[in-house]
Amino acid sequence: MSRPITYAQSGVDIEANDVMVDQIHSHLTSTYGPRVIDVPWGFAGLFRLDYDEKLFKKNYRNPVLVACTDGVGSKVQVAAKAKCFDTVGIDLVAMSVNDMLVMGAEPLFFLDYVALHKLEPALVAQMVKGVAAGCRQADCALLGGETAEMPDTYRRGDFDMAGFAVGVVEKDRIITGKSVRPGDVVLGLASTGLHSNGYALARAICFKRAKLKVTDVLDELEGRTLGEALLAPTRIYVRSILKLIAKYRVKRVVHAMAHITGNGLPGNIPRVLPPDCNAVLKKASWPRPTIFNFLQKTGPVEEDEMFRVFNMGIGYVVIVAEDFADAAARLLLQAGERVYHIGRITRGTGKVVLKD
Numbered sequence: 001m002s003r004p005i006t007y008a009q010s011g012v013d014i015e016a017n018d019v020m021v022d023q024i025h026s027h028l029t030s031t032y033g034p035r036v037i038d039v040p041w042g043f044a045g046l047f048r049l050d051y052d053e054k055l056f057k058k059n060y061r062n063p064v065l066v067a068c069t070d071g072v073g074s075k076v077q078v079a080a081k082a083k084c085f086d087t088v089g090i091d092l093v094a095m096s097v098n099d100m101l102v103m104g105a106e107p108l109f110f111l112d113y114v115a116l117h118k119l120e121p122a123l124v125a126q127m128v129k130g131v132a133a134g135c136r137q138a139d140c141a142l143l144g145g146e147t148a149e150m151p152d153t154y155r156r157g158d159f160d161m162a163g164f165a166v167g168v169v170e171k172d173r174i175i176t177g178k179s180v181r182p183g184d185v186v187l188g189l190a191s192t193g194l195h196s197n198g199y200a201l202a203r204a205i206c207f208k209r210a211k212l213k214v215t216d217v218l219d220e221l222e223g224r225t226l227g228e229a230l231l232a233p234t235r236i237y238v239r240s241i242l243k244l245i246a247k248y249r250v251k252r253v254v255h256a257m258a259h260i261t262g263n264g265l266p267g268n269i270p271r272v273l274p275p276d277c278n279a280v281l282k283k284a285s286w287p288r289p290t291i292f293n294f295l296q297k298t299g300p301v302e303e304d305e306m307f308r309v310f311n312m313g314i315g316y317v318v319i320v321a322e323d324f325a326d327a328a329a330r331l332l333l334q335a336g337e338r339v340y341h342i343g344r345i346t347r348g349t350g351k352v353v354l355k356d
Helices: 014-029 074-082 088-101 119-139 199-209 226-230 238-249 262-271 289-297 303-309 324-333
Strands: 064-073 107-115 141-149 159-169 185-190 254-259 275-281 312-322 339-347 350-355
Touching: 014 119, 014 141, 014 350, 064 088, 064 185, 074 088, 074 159, 074 226, 074 312, 088 119, 088 159, 088 226, 088 254, 107 119, 107 238, 107 339, 119 141, 119 238, 159 312, 199 226, 199 289, 226 262, 226 289, 238 254, 238 324, 238 350, 254 262, 262 275, 262 312, 289 303, 312 324, 312 339, 324 339
Parallel strands: 107 141, 275 350
Antiparallel strands: 064 159, 107 159, 185 312, 185 339, 254 312, 275 339
């Protein structure tokens, strides 16, 4: 007769999970606002869409819930190489909240999912610390999550993350791009680097072709290590964009927005363009972060491919009415963004035209 086998012997440690929950609890509660109903050890998170306190009452008239889900791709492999786990959580939040922001939505709450070979409470706590930091930047609550220990699925040292966000927007304030017209100005908000896209190409260049290490300090990257440059967290644009939208509650100044992720500027801006309009962008109108010049030269990579894969220094685009372009840019600048007039809307066929 075979000896009894335990869950721990099969590779899953229940006690480690209990330790982890205790370690991450403070990170979750640091994101809670007055709409969260805290039920310790609850099976689900509770969040009030509206609430009774006069100071905070939202008074929604016709609220529409907005939901997003995303991951951070193979950026997690760079984090594993660098043994730096407290920034990819910010990326995880950014990928979803920046997407819903395009619709004019305010993020409400976020859920995360982490899967890994072996549950190490301190390591997962670092990841969740980053997620909580991202949620605080986005003014949304980290309402819960799931951690999966899967030794037969992930190799030792491997992990993956996914995130899920829910937000809200008034039905008559949803921004779709249908108001875009020739003459509108395209404002570009600076990225912090690669954000969370194009890492398969970036890793192939850095680690396979150039045989670099994450600890290498490179002059081309302004003295940063390669790991620091590749792991720069995705910028979260929530506060500045919501301020801009709130400034113009009557006048519809913001005609469209785009989060510049996979497929870059040429692939994302057309998603909010009418079929009879083009966005004509001048590439010299904004500075290109050094990480892109480094990757292009080291690859080498053709210019068109760079723009097709990476954000090239513009992480978020706002298309505004021409008469309000300067005022909108000033407001975004005051909110902490680096803002550039990168192009205009012309008559066309629903595409991006890049000019030198």
